[in-house]
Each structure stands twice: as structure tokens, then as C-alpha cells.
Amino acid sequence: MSTINIQSMLKPEAPSRTFISDHRLSSAANVCTSDSLHNSRGRRKCLRKQNVSTVKSMRIAQPNHGTKFDSPNGPLTPDKLDSPFDLHSSDYSQGQSPSTSSVTRKTKIVCTIGPSTSSREMIWKLAETGMNVARLNMSHGDHASHQKTIDLVKEYNAQFEDKVVAIMLDTKGPEVRSGDVPKPILLKEGQEFSFTIKRGVSTENTVSVNYDDFVNDVEAGDIVLVDGGMMSLAVKSKTRDTVNCEVVDGGELKSRRHLNVRGKSATLPSITDKDWEDIKFGVDNEIDFYAVSFVKDAQVVHELKKYLRSCNADIHVIVKIESADSIPNLPSIISACDGAMVARGDLGAELPIEEVPLLQEDIIRRCRSVQKPVIVATNMLESMIDHPTPTRAEVSDIAIAVKEGADAVMLSGETAHGKFPLKAVKVMHTVALRTESSLPVTAIPAGEFNAFKSRMGEMFAFHATTMANTLATPMIVFTRTGSMAIHLSHYRPSSIIFAFTNEPRVKQRLILYHGLMPIYMEFSDDAEETFSRALKLLVSKNLIKEGEYVTLVQSGAQPIWRRESSHHIQVRKVQG
Numbered sequence: 001m002s003t004i005n006i007q008s009m010l011k012p013e014a015p016s017r018t019f020i021s022d023h024r025l026s027s028a029a030n031v032c033t034s035d036s037l038h039n040s041r042g043r044r045k046c047l048r049k050q051n052v053s054t055v056k057s058m059r060i061a062q063p064n065h066g067t068k069f070d071s072p073n074g075p076l077t078p079d080k081l082d083s084p085f086d087l088h089s090s091d092y093s094q095g096q097s098p099s100t101s102s103v104t105r106k107t108k109i110v111c112t113i114g115p116s117t118s119s120r121e122m123i124w125k126l127a128e129t130g131m132n133v134a135r136l137n138m139s140h141g142d143h144a145s146h147q148k149t150i151d152l153v154k155e156y157n158a159q160f161e162d163k164v165v166a167i168m169l170d171t172k173g174p175e176v177r178s179g180d181v182p183k184p185i186l187l188k189e190g191q192e193f194s195f196t197i198k199r200g201v202s203t204e205n206t207v208s209v210n211y212d213d214f215v216n217d218v219e220a221g222d223i224v225l226v227d228g229g230m231m232s233l234a235v236k237s238k239t240r241d242t243v244n245c246e247v248v249d250g251g252e253l254k255s256r257r258h259l260n261v262r263g264k265s266a267t268l269p270s271i272t273d274k275d276w277e278d279i280k281f282g283v284d285n286e287i288d289f290y291a292v293s294f295v296k297d298a299q300v301v302h303e304l305k306k307y308l309r310s311c312n313a314d315i316h317v318i319v320k321i322e323s324a325d326s327i328p329n330l331p332s333i334i335s336a337c338d339g340a341m342v343a344r345g346d347l348g349a350e351l352p353i354e355e356v357p358l359l360q361e362d363i364i365r366r367c368r369s370v371q372k373p374v375i376v377a378t379n380m381l382e383s384m385i386d387h388p389t390p391t392r393a394e395v396s397d398i399a400i401a402v403k404e405g406a407d408a409v410m411l412s413g414e415t416a417h418g419k420f421p422l423k424a425v426k427v428m429h430t431v432a433l434r435t436e437s438s439l440p441v442t443a444i445p446a447g448e449f450n451a452f453k454s455r456m457g458e459m460f461a462f463h464a465t466t467m468a469n470t471l472a473t474p475m476i477v478f479t480r481t482g483s484m485a486i487h488l489s490h491y492r493p494s495s496i497i498f499a500f501t502n503e504p505r506v507k508q509r510l511i512l513y514h515g516l517m518p519i520y521m522e523f524s525d526d527a528e529e530t531f532s533r534a535l536k537l538l539v540s541k542n543l544i545k546e547g548e549y550v551t552l553v554q555s556g557a558q559p560i561w562r563r564e565s566s567h568h569i570q571v572r573k574v575q576g
Ligand SMILES: Nc1ncnc2c1ncn2[C@@H]1O[C@H](COP(=O)(O)OP(=O)(O)OP(=O)(O)O)[C@@H](O)[C@H]1O
Pocket: 112, 113, 114, 115, 137, 139, 140, 141, 142, 145, 258, 345, 412, 413, 414, 416, 417
């Protein structure tokens, strides 16, 4: 076992900017020297000599850009990858579950549950294929149908200590929609067409809209988008109750279609009366996350959090960035929330579509810098709603989100009402896994060094990550609040992080974070006994092997065995 203890960590030498060069991590005993650790033969010898070894001084290498180097656990590049080329469409038609180990995938998968996937069988298969979070879209379905899904997910979760699917309730928000039409209205380019706030109108040149301020919000010259841009109309004039347009891009206007005005957000409150009812439904069911639609400022997040505190509900708030008005307020919104979703559908309707990739990158960067999870959503495998294979552009889209460091990627219609929901999850899994395997071992983002000096948990997470990366070991952390696991996830170690917690809600929540595999376990007062049980459990589940080395982190805001020891990072060999 190699141990770095806190007393020796309090006076680190000044680190360099982007990597530690010849950074000395000293501890009480001197068993392995810097040279022996850096030299692969020496390192093996040293680690073989005794399973318990203490790191005296260690050179931590520059970020490894693709070069394999030896470690006690073998090559650093992941070796357990599924082949990206082993997809056979016949294996993944609806109802068949491929056996996919999602253990080594770090980017999480959110699946929207809908008619294609709401059965018990499909929830099970989605979970086994790689779903980490089940999303309930409150724009569709009713409480009875969503209740059924929640119960099924909870039934699944109750069977496993090392598997979990979190539940995310996505609010409908202040959506503006056209009214019901008995049959689709054909819109032709150049034709005049009007939206009226009068109820129940459906003629070949006018349809109702469900939002009275629509006439006040739009001006001549605005562009109205239907279904996120499938059709578009230019506003020409308006009266007290009607907006007159000319069709720019035509199509078939069906019932209750989503309307956006390019560059403008509706002046409706972000949380509507229906949303409050749905939020209460979420509280009653102890769901894990709200995805709040059309957040425009931090105020709405504060309001929701205040309500949740008043109900004593421990539910995290993910803001959906999809409203034009949210963009100038991104810093305060991200500071107020618990995580964010890049909701590219509405974002690309309210803002010019060419802004979407840039905003995606910016939102991911902002969330990562404050250790909050970020989800990239919409159209990721859109063609798989109808087809068994994705387009190459869709595959690249997933790869880009993974490279940008998103915690999660999301499927919408693909799993809600698509023909190939399991295959879509499998494709997402495989593409994410393959992309992750190509990423260089993390360089710590510039600017991080100043932050961790004053924060013990972050400092430990940083050094533990550097050690685990250097030695190519999985990480194991024990956490009550989740905070240390989140710090570790932030540094994006090259291996998976097994996060043991004795809090079921923390287990549920951690599944959204990059690289974390949360596992429920009771903690005893005896740290050694708890470590030993944790290692046995991982071995019994084939998650680690006997003889393998693991990096064990014992730290965080509330160290669990405070009386027994100080903060520790240990490297130890898994014993039989
Ligand atoms: N619970 C549900 N019940 C029935 N259909 C659903 C449900 N959830 C999703 N769907 C269907 O899956 C489609 C895609 O889901 P998604 O979550 O992307 O909806 P959306 O973005 O709100 O789309 P839309 O604007 O069409 O409502 C929806 O348009 C709907 O047809």
C-alpha cells in the first residue's frame, strides 16, 4: 500500500502551470524512490517486493498524449473496449437486448422514456444496455403514465447495489404551441398565413396559438419557427389579436406544434402552473433531478430551490439552456443551479443555429469549471428514430460532445418513440467508449492550481487523479455527501471511479457525473474492514481483479474515518 498523508501534503512545492514536474509527494517512510517508480522495471520490482509500499517521492509525468507506458496494471490505454464495428442491426431491433458492459464508459446516457420504452421489459433492457438516467418529458404523457415509469425504475434500482438509473423530470415550461387542427394544414412558400389568439381557429390560412401575449411579443420582421425550424414564417403585420405572416419554408402544420420566435423568448414565467403541479409530483416521488425548461435567469432557480427546501426535498436542479434570454445570464444561472443541459432544439430555434455548437462548448466549459454536471441533448441520433444505423454526422456529434467533456449525452425521440431504442443506446455507448479511449490522459485545466491550494478536497482529488493516471489504476472513494467523488470526476481520471456511499440518494445522484460508478454500501466504524468489503464486492462483480492495484481516496469535506486517520491517498494491491 502506498500512502500519502495529509501532514506531508500541507506544504507542496509550487506547482507548474499545466502539469507537475518533479513534484515531490513525500511521506513518512521511504520505500520506493522517484527513480524506481519512474522506471517501469524498478516500479514493478518495488510494488512486487511488498504489497504495502509508501511513496517517498514521485515524478509525475506530463499529460500522456497517446504514448503507452507501463504501469503495475498494464498499459494505460483502455483495453476493455467493445469493438465499434461489432454492431449488427439484427441484434438490436426493438425488444432485443444486447449484452453491453457499460462499466468502462464514463460519459453517461440519458434516455427519454415514451411509448417505445415504457414497458417493464424495455426499462430493464435500456438499463442493461447503458441507460444511466431516465428522463420523463412532462410535455407528453400524464401523471399516471410517468408514475408507472418511476415505479419500474425504482423496482430495477432496488435489485442492485452497484447499478442505478436516476430519474429526471423535465418540465414542459412556457412552450408556445399552435392549436389543434382536424387535419394537417399545408403551408406553401410565399403564402399568407396568420396566428390568432382567438381560441379554436383552424382554417387553411389561420390557426390558434395558446399564448395571448404572442401578439405583443412579436414584431413585423420577426421569423416564427414551427417545430424548431421545420417550417418558418416571416411576420408582416399584426392586429390586436392576429399576427400576419408570409410562409418562408412550407410544410404540413399538424396539431399542437411548437412555435419559437427567432432571437426572442416568450415573456411567460419559466415555471408555469402546470410545471408547479409536475414539480410537486416529482417531490412526492422523490425523483433525483428536475430539468427546468426555458430558464431565463437565476431567479427561477432560487425560487425552485426555496420551494424544495420548504418541502424538505433533496432534488437537484438542472437548468435547460434553450432560451435566448438565458445567454447573457449564463454565469449567474450556472452559479445557482446544480447542473445544466444544452437543450439544442429550442436553443437553435431561438438563436441562429450556427451559434449552437459554440454555445455548447461554452456551456460545457462553464459547468466543468465549477464541477457541475452538463448534458448535451437533442438530435444526437435523430435518424435512428426510423433507421437502424446512424448517420456519420450523428456519430461525430456524439464524439464531439464526449471530447468536449460533457458528463452526459441524451436521447429524446430515439428512445421515446423510435423504432430502435436499444440500438440507439448501444450506438451511443459504443461511440462514447471509443471516443473516450482516444482522449489523452487529462491535463489539469489551466488555472486550477490556484484553486486547490486553499481547498483540501480538491487538492486531494487532483493528486489522487495524477497518481491513478500515472499508475493506471481504478480509483475508489468513500463518500457520504458525494463531494469527494465529484471532485475526482472533475479531474477526469483515465480510469473509472468507484464511489462507495451509504446514502441511497447520493448514489442516485452521482450516476450523472462523468466517470463515476456509484455503489451503495453500509460503512462500519472500522476503515480497514470497510475497504476490505468494498474490494471484495468489486472483485465479486468482476470490476477489479485480484492482484490489480487500486488508488483509494479517503478525504473530502467530511472525512468518514476522521478519528482513525487523517486524509489519505493509498495505492494498494487487491488481495484474495
Ligand atoms: N411520455 C410520453 N408519452 C408519449 N409520447 C412521448 C412521451 N415522451 C416523449 N414522447 C414522444 O417522443 C417525442 C420526442 O420526445 P422529446 O422529449 O424530444 O419531445 P419534445 O422535444 O417535447 O418534442 P415535441 O416538441 O414534439 O413535443 C415527442 O415529440 C413525443 O412524440
